[in-house]
Amino acid sequence: MTAVLEAEDLAAGYGDVIALHGVSLTVAPNSITVLLGSNGAGKSTFLRTIAGLLPTRRGHIVFSGQDITSCRSDQRVDLGIVMVPEGRLIFPQLTVEENLKLGAFSPRARTRQAEGLDQAYVMFPRLKERRSQMGGTLSGGEQQMLALARGLMARPQLLLLDEPTLGLAPVMATMIFETIKQLKASGLTILLAEQDVRRTLEIADQGYVLESGKLAMSGSGAELIADQRIGSAYLGI
Amino acid sequence: MSTLFSGQLLFAALVVGSIYVLIALGLNLVFGTMRLLDAAHGDIVMLGAYTSFWLFTLSGMSPLLSMLVAGALSAGFGAAIYYGLFRRLLANTQLSQRLEGNSLLLFFGISIILQNVAALCFDTTPRAYTYLDGIIRFGNVAMTGNRIAVLIIAAVLCAAAFLFLRFHIYGLAIKALIQHRQAAAVVGVNIERIQLLSFAIGFGLAGLAGSLLSMTEQITPFMGFPFTVAGFVTVILGGLGNLTRGMAAGMFLGFVEIYGVALTSPSLHSVLIYGVFIVVLFLQSQGLLGRRPS
Numbered sequence: 001m002t003a004v005l006e007a008e009d010l011a012a013g014y015g016d017v018i019a020l021h022g023v024s025l026t027v028a029p030n031s032i033t034v035l036l037g038s039n040g041a042g043k044s045t046f047l048r049t050i051a052g053l054l055p056t057r058r059g060h061i062v063f064s065g066q067d068i069t070s071c072r073s074d075q076r077v078d079l080g081i082v083m084v085p086e087g088r089l090i091f092p093q094l095t096v097e098e099n100l101k102l103g104a105f106s107p108r109a110r111t112r113q114a115e116g117l118d119q120a121y122v123m124f125p126r127l128k129e130r131r132s133q134m135g136g137t138l139s140g141g142e143q144q145m146l147a148l149a150r151g152l153m154a155r156p157q158l159l160l161l162d163e164p165t166l167g168l169a170p171v172m173a174t175m176i177f178e179t180i181k182q183l184k185a186s187g188l189t190i191l192l193a194e195q196d197v198r199r200t201l202e203i204a205d206q207g208y209v210l211e212s213g214k215l216a217m218s219g220s221g222a223e224l225i226a227d228q229r230i231g232s233a234y235l236g237i
Numbered sequence: 238m239s240t241l242f243s244g245q246l247l248f249a250a251l252v253v254g255s256i257y258v259l260i261a262l263g264l265n266l267v268f269g270t271m272r273l274l275d276a277a278h279g280d281i282v283m284l285g286a287y288t289s290f291w292l293f294t295l296s297g298m299s300p301l302l303s304m305l306v307a308g309a310l311s312a313g314f315g316a317a318i319y320y321g322l323f324r325r326l327l328a329n330t331q332l333s334q335r336l337e338g339n340s341l342l343l344f345f346g347i348s349i350i351l352q353n354v355a356a357l358c359f360d361t362t363p364r365a366y367t368y369l370d371g372i373i374r375f376g377n378v379a380m381t382g383n384r385i386a387v388l389i390i391a392a393v394l395c396a397a398a399f400l401f402l403r404f405h406i407y408g409l410a411i412k413a414l415i416q417h418r419q420a421a422a423v424v425g426v427n428i429e430r431i432q433l434l435s436f437a438i439g440f441g442l443a444g445l446a447g448s449l450l451s452m453t454e455q456i457t458p459f460m461g462f463p464f465t466v467a468g469f470v471t472v473i474l475g476g477l478g479n480l481t482r483g484m485a486a487g488m489f490l491g492f493v494e495i496y497g498v499a500l501t502s503p504s505l506h507s508v509l510i511y512g513v514f515i516v517v518l519f520l521q522s523q524g525l526l527g528r529r530p531s
Contacts, residue, residue, distance in 0.1 A: 015330075053422055077425025089420035091413050102413050105406060106425040154425060 002065055004029045004158050004189045005050065005081075011058035012049040019045040021213040022059065027158065027191050027206075032184050034200045034221070035193040036234065037210035043193035044086055046210070047160045050191070051083035052076045063158070078106040080157030084164060086193075088147040092136030096127055099135050099146055103153030112155065120149040123179075141172035148179065159183065161192045177203060197234040201225045244378035246499055252384050252453075254491020255391035259446040260464055261471035261487045262398055262480065263439030269415035269478030270435040271327055273340040277348035278468050279461030281311050281440050284351065285447025286456045287359060293366050293451075300368055301386065304448035311444025315436040318347070327432065348461070355458035363455040383452040390449060394442065395484060402480055411435060415478045463507070470514045 005027040012020045020042045027033045035043045048054045050061060052073035060069050068076055091099050100120055104113040121128035124145045130138060135146060144164060151159060161180070165173035173196065181203055184190055194200040201207060204221030209230070217229065224230050260282060267275045285307040292303040322343060326332050332339065369382035402408035413421045414431050422428060446464075454460070471490050475483035490510065497509040 051423070053419065072427070073422045074425045074427040082425075083423055085420075085423055089417060089423055091416045091420060093416055094409065094412060098409055098412075101406065102409055102421075102424045102426070105410060109425075110406065150424065 002029075003027060003062075004064060005191065006062040007046075007050065007059065008062070009059035010046065010049060010056065010061065012045055012054045012056055014045075014054070018057070019213050020049065020057075023210065023213070023215050024059075025208050025215065025218070027189060029189055030184065030187055031205040032180065032190045032192060032203055033206045033208070034204040035191070035208055035210060036197055036200065036224075036230075037216075040212075041210040042213040043210055044162055045213070047083060047162050047191065047193055048085075050076075051081060051160055053083070074106065077154055078108050080108075080155065081160065082151045082154040082156035082158070083160040084147050084151040084162065086162040086166060088143045090135040090138075090143055090146050090150065092134065094135055095132050096135060096138070096146055097131045099150055100127070100153050103150035104155075106154055109153060109155045113153070116153045116155070120153060123152075124149050141168050141175075144168060144172070144176060148176070152183075156188065158189045158191065161190060161194075163193060163195060165194065165196055173199075197230070198225075201230075241496065241499065244376065246495060248378055248380055248384070248388075250492045250495035251488075252388050252391075252491075253495055254488035255388055255395065256446050256450060257467055257471050257490050258395050258484045258487030259391055259442045259449075260468040261475070261483050262395075263442040264468040265472045265475070265478060265480055265483045266411065266435040266439040268472065269480065270411060271323065271340075271432055272336050273323060274337055274344065274469075275439070276341055276344040276465060277351060277461075278344075278439075278443055279463065279465030280348045280351040280355075281314070281443035281461070282447035282450065282464045283355060283456070283458065283461040284314070285311055285444030286451035286454075286460065287355065287364075287447075288444070289448040289451040290364055290366060290456050293368065294364075300448055300452050301390075304390070304445050307448040308441045308445040311447075312437040312441030314444075315440025316433055318440075319433050319436040323436075324429065324432075348465070352458050352461070359458060361458055363457045365455045366451070368452050381453070387449045387453060391446075394445060398438075398442070399481065399484070407431070407434060412480070415480075467510060470510055473514065474517055 003026040008024050009022045010020060010024070011018060011022050023042070023046060035046060037043050045054065049056055052071060056069050060067055063079060063081060068079065091102065100117055101113060104110050104116050109116065126142060127145055127149055130142065135143065138146060148164065164176050168176065177199055180190060180192065192200060201221045201224050207219060207221055207224045208215060209217040219227065260278065264275055264278050267273050288307040288310060289300040289303040292298040292306060293300055326336065326339065369386055371382050372379050373382055373385060402412060410421065410426045410431050411434065413426060414428065467490060471487045472483050474489065475486035493513050494506065494509060498506055
């Protein structure tokens with residue numbers, strides 16, 4: 001089975017600061033792959049580089065066998081790499097529905113915009129209630145639903161989720177984790193960066209631990225949960 | 238006092254206001270999507286006016302038709318400026334940090350070049366032509382046909398722009414880019430294409446506005462600057478980058494100008510525009526119709 005995503009020796013950064021020093025990893029089809037690590041370890045930088053929001057300084061990104069290192073972010077969305085960013089980045093002065101419609105901006109998704117909108121409202125009935133409200137007026141949890149639904153409007157093959165439960169109430173976080181499992185069941189491949197290490201590893205097929213922009217450890221979800229170093233560093237055991 | 242309530246004055250205010258709306262909308266698009274301060278915007282109005290003037294004078298083409306030519310040429314000029322000058326500037330992260338100041342300088346340069354090239358080619362004699370200048374009466378309001386045409390066309394253009402921004406996916410993408418550049422990239426908006434579109438629409442509207450003005454006003458190579466100023470005042474009144482409020486502010490400025498001049502004297506025309514601007518900035522720094530920071 002060929003990997004959905006292969007990152008080879010990926011380096012990236014902001015200005016003079018290099019945040020990612022040559023990370024290689026693979027994401028298997030229809031899996032949940034997680035990135036762990038403390039703040040500033042390079043998780044977000046990695047996801048943003050894969051999404052094309054940050055230029056690649058070194059290395060290659062291969063998506064479904066195709067080298068996409070030099071593709072623009074909108075081209076990657078059109079190929080099926082869709083990011084749900086940290087902090088949600090919804091459009092505050094557009095309505096919920098307009099936010100969702102923009103999710104289907106890429107040519108591949110645009111023709112099925114109406115269908116996607118129906119699916120989004122079935123999946124998140126709350127968004128349907130709020131469809132004509134401005135995005136900025138939603139609660140944190142609703143904004144996260146909107147960001148996730150907007151990402152799905154693009155008909156992703158690989159969904160990049162950056163800290164989707166950050167700052168959410170526990171009930172809402174549980175709902176987001178349930179949604180992620182459902183999305184995997186529906187055939188999606190997910191690359192997830194999360195600070196809730198235990199719950200993340202429980203749903204993970206494969207995990208990678210980043211430290212200071214380098215790969216420190218990797219293994220299946222079960223292996224990492226059992227690993228003492230993970231236990232002491234992230235789970236407080 | 239009775240003149241203040243005449244339909245005549247109301248009509249005049251609507252005509253001036255609708256031109257300001259078109260000019261300010263273009264300025265706002267270019268600023269909102271790219272943070273570029275287009276100090277040459279009024280000069281595009283001037284080019285549009287000359288386009289219609291020459292097409293009418295040389296070939297007798299109706300300005301109602303030549304406005305399409307003026308709009309298309311201006312849009313093409315906008316696209317050329319974007320590709321030639323601003324595309325790389327916007328892509329360069331170091332240069333883009335000083336973008337607002339740099340863009341002001343660049344556009345001032347373009348403005349000076351356009352004015353002087355126009356003066357060289359067309360000389361500085363004020364020009365005008367007569368078209369649809371028959372007087373039409375509605376009750377006790379007398380209007381020239383060309384002003385009615387200006388008002389109707391400007392209203393149609395404003396409505397079209399409003400609907401485009403509200404319902405078309407590219408209109409939404411423009412608003413998305415204005416509100417959150419990074420988020421627009423996340424959802425897969427081709428940012429370069431939207432920037433190009435904003436330049437083309439913004440400049441095209443300015444050219445169309447110039448073409449409309451040429452039916453009623455005198456044309457000179459230096460006619461553009463007051464429109465640049467009025468455009469900036471309008472855009473700031475409505476809140477920078479806020480398209481629909483900017484459109485409302487354009488109408489407001491038209492009313493201030495016409496009623497203010499009627500109440501005082503035509504020589505105070507500029508004082509009124511700057512005066513309103515300064516008063517509003519004093520009262521509320523976010524613009525008259527802008528949002529207060531919450």
